[in-house]
Amino acid sequence: MSAKVIDCVAIADEIKVELIKEIKDLGSKGVTVGVATVLVGEDFGARMYRNQIEKFCGEMGVEYTNADPPADTSEDDVVKIVSDLNENKNVSGIIPLRPFPEHISDYAIINTIALNKDIDCFHPYNMGKLTLGEITFAPATPSACIEILDRENVELEGAEVVVVGHSNIVGKPISNLCINRNATTSTTHVFTSMAGNLEKHTSGADILIVAAGKAGLITSDLVKEGAFVIDVGINRVKLTYENGNPVLNDKGKPKSKTVGDVDFDSVKEKAGKITTVPGGVGAITNMMLMRNAVKAAKIQGGLV
Ligand code: NAP
Numbered sequence: 001m002s003a004k005v006i007d008c009v010a011i012a013d014e015i016k017v018e019l020i021k022e023i024k025d026l027g028s029k030g031v032t033v034g035v036a037t038v039l040v041g042e043d044f045g046a047r048m049y050r051n052q053i054e055k056f057c058g059e060m061g062v063e064y065t066n067a068d069p070p071a072d073t074s075e076d077d078v079v080k081i082v083s084d085l086n087e088n089k090n091v092s093g094i095i096p097l098r099p100f101p102e103h104i105s106d107y108a109i110i111n112t113i114a115l116n117k118d119i120d121c122f123h124p125y126n127m128g129k130l131t132l133g134e135i136t137f138a139p140a141t142p143s144a145c146i147e148i149l150d151r152e153n154v155e156l157e158g159a160e161v162v163v164v165g166h167s168n169i170v171g172k173p174i175s176n177l178c179i180n181r182n183a184t185t186s187t188t189h190v191f192t193s194m195a196g197n198l199e200k201h202t203s204g205a206d207i208l209i210v211a212a213g214k215a216g217l218i219t220s221d222l223v224k225e226g227a228f229v230i231d232v233g234i235n236r237v238k239l240t241y242e243n244g245n246p247v248l249n250d251k252g253k254p255k256s257k258t259v260g261d262v263d264f265d266s267v268k269e270k271a272g273k274i275t276t277v278p279g280g281v282g283a284i285t286n287m288m289l290m291r292n293a294v295k296a297a298k299i300q301g302g303l304v
Helices: 008-028 044-060 075-087 106-110 124-131 140-151 171-180 190-194 198-202 281-300
Strands: 034-039 063-067 093-097 160-164 184-188 207-210 228-231 235-238 256-259
Touching: 008 044, 008 140, 008 281, 034 044, 034 075, 034 281, 044 063, 044 093, 044 281, 063 075, 075 093, 075 106, 093 106, 093 281, 124 171, 140 171, 140 228, 140 281, 160 171, 160 198, 171 184, 171 207, 184 198, 190 198
Parallel strands: 034 063, 034 093, 160 184, 160 207, 207 228
Antiparallel strands: 235 256
16 A cells, blocks of 8 residues: 655645744734844855745745855854844844854854754754753754654654654754654664664654665665655755666756655555655745744743
8 A cells, every 4th residue: 555645845835824824913013033044155055045045034924134254254253143143133043054164163153043043953052952852942854854743643652763864953853852752762873774773673663754865775675564754865866767877958967856865666655654855844844944933033022
């Protein structure tokens, strides 16, 4: 039986409508929801993300502030930019867009963000609170995974959850969020794979959340029949013909496409529910960020 494919775009649209209403209501009480991004230099991926944030701020009635100093800006000057955003009443949330140039330490910037404006939960204090289960802001991508499960009425208490990937910004906080909800949670990573133990863990998972950044890592033999599979990974892969030759575009360049970490076609025949890439977790991630911006505005407006 083929898995139910979760329509994450529809979920994101629902959340968007809910948030737009809340943002309007807050506006009528004199509370501004505003988001600032800090992008230092010209990293292509970071700039694409910045443009996306600006677009959905515009669509949702959220004030957008752009701070994009050139790549040779000193660390002290970037710290000053973030400090000024901390004081700016029109900015409820600050999103540092990484990677920063090499001479700028992530920690110097992240540790400068006001705790109640840290809407993607980068600051070690907010991450510590998340680990303690006393969440102010949960990071956007991990929250998106939980949101998908909640909207599908999945009971996390007592569920066997396996997370693949243990990065500080995705895998670890996903695991912590699941532990906070009393799921029996295993966190696997590259050393699990190297020890030959990945399948041993993933094949027992009721809920399998994959955030490794490795296309095709999860094949159907690694998945339990009926499992809920959430694919966080985003990978660009070259399109090839069956004989392995690259598919070329009009200009003779190899064509590529975006895929997740899960071998979707085989896994969907075994899983109970599955998300897609693209059109999966990423769509909801943006809305989680905006939800945190709304919460930050409420905190700053003394409403919570
Ligand atoms: P990352 O920092 O590179 O971390 C990847 C994690 O996967 C690491 O913990 C790594 O283990 C583990 N891993 C790598 N190869 C593995 C293997 N063969 N078996 C098991 N574990 C393996 O990446 P990230 O920032 O966490 O992001 C993960 C993926 O999610 C990426 O594809 C990224 O593009 C995507 N992403 C999506 C969204 C979204 O909104 N949809 C947001 C953020 C990120 P070690 O640390 O031990 O090497």
